[in-house]
Amino acid sequence: MTDVVVPPIAGSPAGARRRRSWYRRNRIALAPWLFLAPALIMFAIYVVAPIFQSIWISFYEWDGLGEAEWVGLRNYEDLLYDDRFYTSLKNNVIWLVLYMAAVPAGLAVALFLNQTVAGIRVYKSLFFFPFVISQVVVGLIFAWFYNPNFGIVGQVWEFFGARPPSILGDERYVTYGIIFAGLWPQIAYCMILYLTGLNNVSPDQVEAGRLDGARGWRMLWHVILPQLRPATFIAVVVTVIGALRSFDLIAIMTQGGPYGSSNVLAYYMYEVALSEYGFRYGYGSAIATVLFTIMLVYISYFLWRMWRDEREGR
Amino acid sequence: MFPAPIQKASPSAQLTYKLALPIALFVWLLPLLAIFMTSIRPAADINAGNVFGWPSQFQLIENYVTVFTTSDAAVYLWNSLRITVPTVIVSVALACLAGYGLAIYRGFRWALPLFFLFVAGNFVPFQILMIPVRDLSVRTDLYDTITGLVLFHAAFQTGFCTLFMRNFIKALPYELIESARIEGVGEFKIFWYLVLPLVRPAIAALAVLIFTFVWNDFFWATVLIQSDEYLPITVGVRSLNGQFVNQWQLVSAASLLAALPPVLMFFAMQKHFIAGLTLGATKG
Known part of the structure; x- marks a missing residue:
């Protein structure tokens, strides 16, 4: 060296x-x-x-084996007329918005568990379980739950005398079904961030708030949440990144189907680049670049916050 | 403490809370319980439509043995271990060195830009790396090898590990290092004999976290591995899903086997695991 x-x-x-x-x-x-x-x-x-x-x-047309051909911006022009690209982009937006539900839900679970009763430690770690499990397993479990013939959703529907919907086979529901599965581990993640945050909430300020007559929601909003800001920041960051990285669940549950309706950019890129019908490295790279650009917004914001803290901190 | 301690509430509220806890946990873990119950059912139950009821017979051992005897599950699990353990060792070792370099040298002007490089790289979408990394692996004959996958994982995880290590070392008392320098102790000796023993908790936290991340990886294994003999369990479970068509008891058993090592790891090293994951959630 x-x-x-x-x-x-x-x-x-x-x-x-x-x-x-x-x-x-x-x-x-x-x-x-x-x-x-x-x-x-x-x-x-x-x-x-x-x-x-x-x-x-992304400025080339290349199948990964032969000669790469310079095409300039043509891959990006093609994206503009690609319906599957728009579907994926739209689904990414849906993912981003709905995945955010994990943050308040995680806070709710954390508040529920932030007590000192016998065995609470075990409860906390059991609630955290879904995050430790591979998304592949989560995807398999939920795909099976959603199966209209023998899944739990089907049984509930039949119990009420209705014909069960095929959640993963219906273009209208499929993305929501996958996001719901993804929320399960993500809520667990946000919960653990908030539990640690709640542990560090200053007892003096809570007492002072109580003396001022703040209780329940008002206390949460005016006294607790401001102190939980670092936890909220991390929870939002990891949730955004989780939403944009969603790949495993889609690969396991639907492979982007039916008819590409549950695709997201991460999976669409993989599908295009390593397609069975020949690799399209250039076009795949163009999709990846778009995804990267979206992510860059969040990365820059995160770095800016870190930079500010560094300057103030030391 | 917020919310107010339940002990201060009325006895009926306390009772409600104590009842609500196990019920909430049951609902929360229902998906896991369901696959566990399925994994110990006989095939006849599933064919008869008894998927969520009480099993007619308990076949815990039979089903799990069947998974191992009729599929490559053992090979997949072994591969996962062969991928995960070296990755943990390499990425944590590199991060200890890099974290020291970034945290200790106050006059080192590149420290912050390089630190941000590691942090930013840690957040990029995998797809932007996919084609060049796959291409590089093919050109260097590392495609479809465990070494190739380990090298990539180790490099990528170094980003997160360095972020963690640098912050941890930065929080150590600086006077300690300074006085050692004045004594004339060499830089590497300071690192090895003074700093390394102090960062043991950080090493433990990183080891369990990276173990879990890499064990659960699916994307990179599908991109960089092709042969069945090198597949890790995450990808293996998917192909078992195709192999055991409609034999849900076997698919469930295999899924649980895939999930078990990180779960055990989490339970054994819970404190470290959470410390690693919640880094930054309390300060900053």
Whole structure:
């Protein structure tokens, strides 16, 4: 690793000794680079460079094997006339909006569990369970629940004498059905963030609020929520990212169907790029670039907040 | 404390709360209970339409043994382990080094920009990385190998781990490091003998978190692995779902097997797990 950073002084007389002393003199300036080098190299190869490569590929038409052909902005023009792209984009918006329900729901569960009764610790960790489980398993469970022939939804409908709907087979319901499944682990995640936040709420302020006659909703809104702001911020960030990253559930439950109606950008990109009918790397990269641009808005906001905190903090 | 302690409420409210707790938990975990019950049913129950009722017979051992004897579940589980454990070791080790580099050197002007690079990279959508990473793996003969998948996972998870480690090390008392420097202790020695023992809790937290993240990965395994013999359990469960058509008792058993290791990990290391996950939720 040393050779990567230290300029070669080999060839000069007493090179080894001078090199050592040169290192000694510049140790404090060099050391952070040495510590960072392995992580930076790995991260540059597998994360940073691929982002730019993807954007670059989006200007080409390429099947991954043959020669790539420069097409300029044509992939993006094609997106403008692609109904499946619009369906996916629309579904991403639905995901973003409805997934946000996990934040207040997680807060509600956290408030419900924030007591000190016997066994509450076990309750808290059992409520957290859905988050630890793979989304593949969550998807399988819910796909089975929604099955109109022998799923629980079908049985409930039949109990009321109605013909059960096929949630995952109906273009009108399918996205909502998948989002509902996704909310289950996401609520658990938000709950644990809020439970930790509630743990750190200052008891003095709560007491002061009580003396001022604040109770219930007013207390929650004016005293508790302002103190939970960091928890809310993280909960919103992870929920937005979770919504935009939704892939596993769709791959397991519907593969984007029926007729592409439950597609989202993340899955549509995968479908296009690694399609059975030939790879379309260029077009897939264009979709990925759009998704990345949307995510960049949130990433920038997050970094801006962090930067502000860093400046104030230390 | 908010809400007000239930002990201060009326006895009837206290009773209601104590009754509501198990009922809420039951409803919340109903999906899991349902697949557990299914996984111990005989096939006859499912064919007869008894999917959610009481099983006519308990076949816990038979069903789980059948999963192992009639499918590659054991291979998938072993692969998951072979992918997850090296990833945890590599990404946490890299993050310890990088976190130290970013947190300790006050005159290092690149610290904040590089830190933000790791944070931002951690949030990008996987799809923007997919084609170049797959292409790189194909060109370096790492496509369809466990090593290839481990290298990618380790690199990607380094982002989150570095974010975590840097903040943790930054919170250590700086005077400790300064006095060691004045004593003339080398930088790597300070890292190894002074800082590393102090960050043990952070290492534990990261290890359980990354284990869970990587174990549950589905996307990258489908992108970078093709052969059945290298598939992890998440992708394996999906192909078992196709293999055991309508044998819901076996699909359920396999799903639970896939879910079990992270659940056990969570229970064993609960405190660390939550500490890792809620990083930043209390301050900042």
